[in-house]
Amino acid sequence: MAGRGADGHPHGADRLCEAGDRVYSRAVRRGRVSRRDAEPVPCLLELALLHPDPDDMDWLVPTSPQEVMTRLLREVHDEVSASQRRVDSAVAAFEWYAGLGRRAQPAQAAAEGSAIRVLDGLARIQTAMDEATEACTTEVLTVQPGGIRREHELAEGLPRALALRGRGVRMRDLYTHVARHGQGLLGYLELMGDAVEARTLDEVVDRLILFDRTVAFIPANADCSMALELRHPALVSYLATVFERLWRLAVPLTAPLPDTGIEGISHRERSIAALLAEGHQDAVIAERLGISVRTCRAHIARLSETLGAASRTQLGVRIAQAGLDGPPRPAPFSAGPPAGRGLPGRDSPGAR
Structure with a gap:
């Protein structure tokens, strides 16, 4: 949902410009806005946040915040790494549109509240x-x-x-x-x-x-x-x-992790190498892999020793030379007996 034709409004629906924010908010509160008032913000039409009123073409009606949120989520990248980055952005946009939805007409707010x-x-x-x-x-x-x-x-x-x-x-x-x-x-x-x-x-x-x-x-x-x-x-x-x-x-869970194919480098060290190649800091890598920063740094030290790197800069070069700068392809596995799975009790979305 990115605006392409408006030179002054190069953004998407998840980060409206100040002028677009004002016009769209007014349209949601009042139910429509005049076409003249929307002329300075063509991004709202390009992003389909406003569309012509079929009963009066001089007026534009807003797309509901709920529908906008649905579009945003549908456009999250399918790839795993991109999905994580986009979900964070979509949650922030959710909060903004949810605030608009609470100020909309009671019937619309009730419908959104159930969803x-x-x-x-x-x-x-x-x-x-x-x-x-x-x-x-x-x-x-x-x-x-x-x-x-x-x-x-x-x-x-x-x-x-x-x-x-x-x-x-x-x-x-x-x-x-x-x-x-x-x-x-x-x-x-x-x-x-x-x-x-x-x-x-x-x-x-x-x-x-x-x-x-x-x-x-x-x-x-x-x-x-x-x-x-x-x-x-x-x-x-x-x-x-x-x-x-x-x-x-x-x-x-019952199957072994795929071998990296490189002697002396573990599966986890390969994962760390790929994230280092993307430019992430130690703390970010540790959080994404579910390990402590201390453990992450110990793996980086062993990775440096294995690849013969004397500095972080040299380590980046050696990672690329060894082909460790991208995620490994998942190895095929046969369907064996199912492993166990637990449902944490208090470990809800609100508790980490």
């Missing part, structure tokens, strides 16, 4: 999650970023997971590769048995929980003290598609 609900505070998030868990009858899909799962979190979620299994609900969970090293998680998944399945990736998108492909929960701010409950079919379908594409790239 997108902002949950403020961990208590409200947990209550909504409990309601969705109780109503679930078929499937739960989750993405759990971060590193090793804490045993007390897994223990808190065990009763819910057992109740879901008792109702015949199938569960699939995506973790980072680091989670493989958590004995609590391995024991938890073994206890859950064949009702659940888990896979891992180098890095995943932010937390996501989908129930029966009808309701989804995602974080709504940086500290995860707020969450969005999504029931709009297009949004939920989009998020389910993101999950399925990540799932196809992931490695079953």
